[in-house]
Amino acid sequence: xxxxxxxxxxxxxxxxxxxxxxxxxxxxxxxxxxxxxxxxxxxxxxxxxxxxxxxxxxxxxxxxxxxxxxxxxxxxxxxxxxxxxxxxxxxxxxxxxxxxxxxxxxxxxxxxxxxxxxxxxxxxxxxxxxxxxxxxxxxxxxxxxxxxxxxxxxxxxxxxxxxxxxxxxxxxxxxxxxxxxxxxxxxxxxxxxxxxxxxxxxxxxxxxxxxxxxxxxxxxxxxxxxxxxxxxxxxxxxxxxxxxxxxxxxxxxxxxxxxxxxxxxxxxxxxxxxxxxxxxxxxxxxxxxxxxxxxxxxxxxxxxxxxxxxxxxxxxxxxxxxxxxxxxxxxxxxxxxxxxxxxxxxxxxxxxxxxxxxxxxxxxxxxxxxxxxxxxxxxxxxxxxxxxxxxxxxxxxxxxxxxxxxxxxxxxxxxxxxxxxxxxxxxxxxxxxxxxxxxxxxxxxxxxxxxxxxxxxxxxxxxxxxxxxxx
Ligand SMILES: Cc1cc2nc3c(=O)[nH]c(=O)nc-3n(C[C@H](O)[C@H](O)[C@H](O)COP(=O)(O)OP(=O)(O)OC[C@H]3O[C@@H](n4cnc5c(N)ncnc54)[C@H](O)[C@@H]3O)c2cc1C
Ligand code: FES
Ligand code: FES
Numbered sequence: 211x212x213x214x215x216x217x218x219x220x221x222x223x224x225x226x227x228x229x230x231x232x233x234x235x236x237x238x239x240x241x242x243x244x245x246x247x248x249x250x251x252x253x254x255x256x257x258x259x260x261x262x263x264x265x266x267x268x269x270x271x272x273x274x275x276x277x278x279x280x281x282x283x284x285x286x287x288x289x290x291x292x293x294x295x296x297x298x299x300x301x302x303x304x305x306x307x308x309x310x311x312x313x314x315x316x317x318x319x320x321x322x323x324x325x326x327x328x329x330x331x332x333x334x335x336x337x338x339x340x341x342x343x344x345x346x347x348x349x350x351x352x353x354x355x356x357x358x359x360x361x362x363x364x365x366x367x368x369x370x371x372x373x374x375x376x377x378x379x380x381x382x383x384x385x386x387x388x389x390x391x392x393x394x395x396x397x398x399x400x401x402x403x404x405x406x407x408x409x410x411x412x413x414x415x416x417x418x419x420x421x422x423x424x425x426x427x428x429x430x431x432x433x434x435x436x437x438x439x440x441x442x443x444x445x446x447x448x449x450x451x452x453x454x455x456x457x458x459x460x461x462x463x464x465x466x467x468x469x470x471x472x473x474x475x476x477x478x479x480x481x482x483x484x485x486x487x488x489x490x491x492x493x494x495x496x497x498x499x500x501x502x503x504x505x506x507x508x509x510x511x512x513x514x515x516x517x518x519x520x521x522x523x524x525x526x527x528x529x530x531x532x533x534x535x536x537x538x539x540x541x542x543x544x545x546x547x548x549x550x551x552x553x554x555x556x557x558x559x560x561x562x563x564x565x566x567x568x569x570x571x572x573x574x575x576x577x578x579x580x581x582x583x584x585x586x587x588x589x590x591x592x593x594x595x596x597x598x599x600x601x602x603x604x605x606x607x608x609x610x611x612x613x614x615x616x617x618x619x620x621x622x623x624x625x626x627x628x629x630x631x632x633x634x635x636x637x638x639x640x641x642x643x644x645x646x647x648x649x650x651x652x653x654x655x656x657x658x659x660x661x662x663x664x665x666x667x668x669x670x671x672x673x674x675x676x677x678x679x680x681x
Contacts (some may be wrong), residue, residue, distance in 0.1 A: 216395040220292045223389070225249075225301035234288050235433050236396065236403040236445055240266070241283040242274060243523030244298060251299035251328040255356070257284045257436040259498055260583070262355030265329040267336050269295040269388045270500075272477075276388040277498040278336040279473075280354070285432040286501075289294065289403035289448060289506065290425070299328035302335060309336040309380070312374055314650055318368040319360070328358040330365060339375045341384060346370045391450040405447040409454070409531055409558060415446055415535065416556040424447045424558065426469050427501035431508050454505070454560060460602070467527075468505025475504070483571035485591055488670045489520045492576045495583045507560045508541075511549045511615070512584045514654075518545065518616030520574050522608035523591030526564045532557030542608075545615035561648045569593035571675055575667045579654070586611050587654040588663040592671045594631065602626050607639070607671075612649045612664050622668070623647045636672045640665040 220231040226386030234243060239266045244252050259282045267278040278297070302309040308316070311334040320325040330352060337343070337351035347369040357365060375381050394405035404422075406412040415424055422444040425431050435441040448454050454469035457478045466475055476482070476499075477488050493499060493516050508519035508528070518541065526541040530553055537552075542561070544552050553559060572593040578584035588611040595604040605626045607619040622642040629635040647659035 214364070217395050217402075220289055220394070220396050221592040222291045222293060223295040225297055229657065231288065233398055235399045236287060236289050236401045238288045238434065238564040239284050239432065240286040240291050240296070242406070243285060243288050244543075249298050249300050252283050253325055254284060255325070257496070258433045259285050259354075260356070261326070262329040262495070262497060263326050263334065265497055266296055266298045266354065267298075269383070271388040272341050272384070275341065275384050275386065275611065277341050277384060278339050280333045280336040280351075280355070280497045281500050282429075282497050284436065285298055285427075285429050285498075287403070287425075287428060287432065287435070288319075289394060289396050289405075289445070289648075290428060290449070292390055292396070292405065292633055293352045293391045294562060295389055295448075297332075297618040299331055302331065309335060310336055310376060311368075314368040314371045317522070318371060320365040320368045323360040326355060326360075326558050330357070333463060334369060335370065338372050339380060339384060343374075345373075347372045350491070353491075353495055354497040355598055357612075360549045391448060394447070401442065402444040403447065404444065405450050406451045407452065409451060409560065411557070412446060412451060413531060413533070414446070416558065417442075420443055420555060422484050424448060426503040426506040426594065427471060429498055429502045448505070448558075456561075461566065463563050463565050465560050466477075466504055468559045469503050472499040472502050472504070473509070483524060483568040483572045483593075485520055485523065485574040485593065489516060489574040489576075489591075492514075492574070492582060504562055508544070509551065509553070509559050510540065510561070511551050512610075512615060513614055514611045515616065516586055516589050516610065518575060519591035519608040519610045520614065521562060521564065521591070522618050523572060523593040523606040523635045524563050524564045524568060525576075525606065528559065529561040529563060530557050530559045536560075543617045545617070554670055563601075566575075569606070570595045571678070573669065573671055573674060577663050577667070585654070588612060588660050588667070590664065590667045592668070594671075594675070596631070600630060602631055602635070605639075607643075607668065609664055611655075612660055613652070619643055619646060631672060631675060633672070636669055638668065639668055643668065 231558040253263035253520045255263035264284040266283045269276050280678045324565040349366045349369040393407050396403045423442045425445045425447045448469040456467040458465045474590040526545045575590045577588045597603045605623045608614045622631045622639040625638045625642045628634050649657040
C-alpha cells in the first residue's frame with residue numbers, strides 16, 4: 211500500500227447492521243458518530259477516558275471464539291472502528307425486554323440521574339459474558355465507570371447479583387471468531403487514515419510520509435485530539451500488523467508485540483512475575499486496558515509512565531525496525547531524554563522481550579493521589595535474586611517520576627550486590643538514591659517528597675521480602 215493507494219469507505223458492523231462511511235473526518239470520535247446517528251445512550255462525560263459514560267463493546271478474538279470488550283468510544287477515532295463489530299446500549303434490550311445487566315441495575319437501584327448508567331450497563335454486560343467466568347460478576351470490571359449520584363453500593367450489588375450469561379444470541383455470538391481486521395485506506399477532509407498489515411508496509415508509509423503519525427490503542431493520542439485540539443494529516447494504525455500483535459512465550463523469553471493490548475498480555479501470559487500482576491490493576495481502568503498497548507506506553511516516553519519501571523526491573527529489551535534494519539537495546543538505555551527514545555524518525559517499535567527465568571522476587575509500587583485509575587507521582591519496579599549463600603546476586607530498582615526519564619537506580623543496585631538483604635543494606639541503598647536521583651518538583655509532588663517516596667518504597671520492598679521469607 212502506498213500514499214496513492216485507492217481510498218475506500220469505512221465499513222463496520224454496528225448493533226448487528228453494516229455501516230459504511232465516506233465523509234467523516236479521521237478524528238471524529240466513535241462517540242460523536244454514534245450520537246449523531248441518534249444512538250445517544252453513550253454519553254460524553256470527560257472525553258478523556260476517565261468516566262466511562264461513553265462505554266460500548268467491541269467483539270474481540272478470544273481463543274477460538276470471541277469476547278465482548280468494553281471500550282471508551284470517546285477514545286476511538288471512527289476509522290479505528292473499521293472491520294470491527296460494535297454494540298451500543300441500544301442493542302441490548304430486544305423486543306422491549308431488558309438484558310440481565312439492565313434488569314440487575316434496575317432491581318438494585320443502581321441508577322439515579324441515569325447519565326452514567328448506559329456505560330455501567332455495557333461494562334457489566336461485557337463482564338457477564340466474559341468467557342470462562344464463574345460465580346458472580348467481578349465489580350472491578352466497573353473500575354472505569356464513574357457515578358456521581360447513586361453511590362457505588364447498589365451498582366456493586368447489581369454486579370454481584372449477576373450469574374452465568376444466559377443462553378441466547380449474545381452467548382451464541384461468542385462461539386464464533388471476531389471479524390478479521392483488514393487493511394484500511396480512508397481519506398476525508400484532506401486527511402488520511404491508513405491501516406497496513408505488515409511491518410514492511412508500515413515502514414514504507416513512514417518513509418514516504420514523514421508527517422504520518424502512528425496510532426496503536428489511541429488512548430494517548432485521542433486525548434491529545436479531544437482535549438488539546440491536535441490534528442494530524444495522516445494516522446497509521448498498527449492494529450492489523452500481525453507481527454506487532456504476537457505474544458510468544460518460550461523457555462528463554464517472553465516476547466510481547468508492541469500492539470498487544472494490556473489485557474491481552476494478562477490473558478496470554480501463563481506465569482507472569484508477581485510485579486506484573488500488581489502492575490496491571492493499577493494501570494488506568496479495564497476499558498483503557500482493552501485498548502492501551504505497551505508499545506504506545508513506552509513510546510510516549512513519559513517520565514511517569516508505568517510500563518518502563520516494571521519492564522526495566524525485569525531486564526526487558528526493546529526491539530524496533532526502520533531504514534537501518536532491526537535494532538534492539540536494553541530498555542534501561544532506551545530513553546535518551548525527556549520524552550525521547552532511541553527510535554529515529556520513520557522507525558517503528560515492534561516488541562518488548564523479557565528474559566526468562568524471571569527474578570526470584572519482584573514487586574511493582576505506584577504512589578498516586580488515588581489508589582487506582584490515576585497518574586503516578588512515583589512508580590517503582592523492583593526485583594532481586596540471591597545466590598545459594600543468601601547474598602544478593604542481582605538487584606533491580608527502577609523508577610518513574612524521579613527524573614526526566616524513567617531509570618534504573620544503578621548506584622543503589624550496586625550498593626547492595628553481594629550483601630544480605632537486611633536493614634543496613636537497605637539504608638545503604640537509600641543513601642545511594644539520595645546521592646543520585648534528581649527528581650523534579652511539580653503539582654504532583656516536590657523533589658523532596660519524590661525522593662522520600664522512592665526511599666520508602668525500597669524499604670517496603672525489604673519488608674515484603676522479610677514477610678514472604680517468614681511465611
Ligand atoms: C484515563 C487514562 C488513564 C491512563 N492511565 C495510565 C496509567 O495508569 N499508567 C500509564 O502509564 N499510562 C496511563 N495512561 C496513558 C496511556 O493510556 C498509556 O500510555 C497507553 O499505554 C498508551 O498506549 P496506546 O496504545 O493507547 O498509545 P497511542 O495513543 O496509540 O500512542 C501513544 C504514542 O506512541 C506512539 N506509538 C504507539 N505505538 C507505537 C509503535 N509501535 N512504534 C512507535 N510509536 C508508537 C504514537 O505515535 C503516540 O505518539 C492513561 C491514559 C488515560 C486516557
Ligand atoms: S466520555 Fe468519559 S470516558 Fe469517554
Ligand atoms: S446515576 Fe447519576 S451519574 Fe450515575
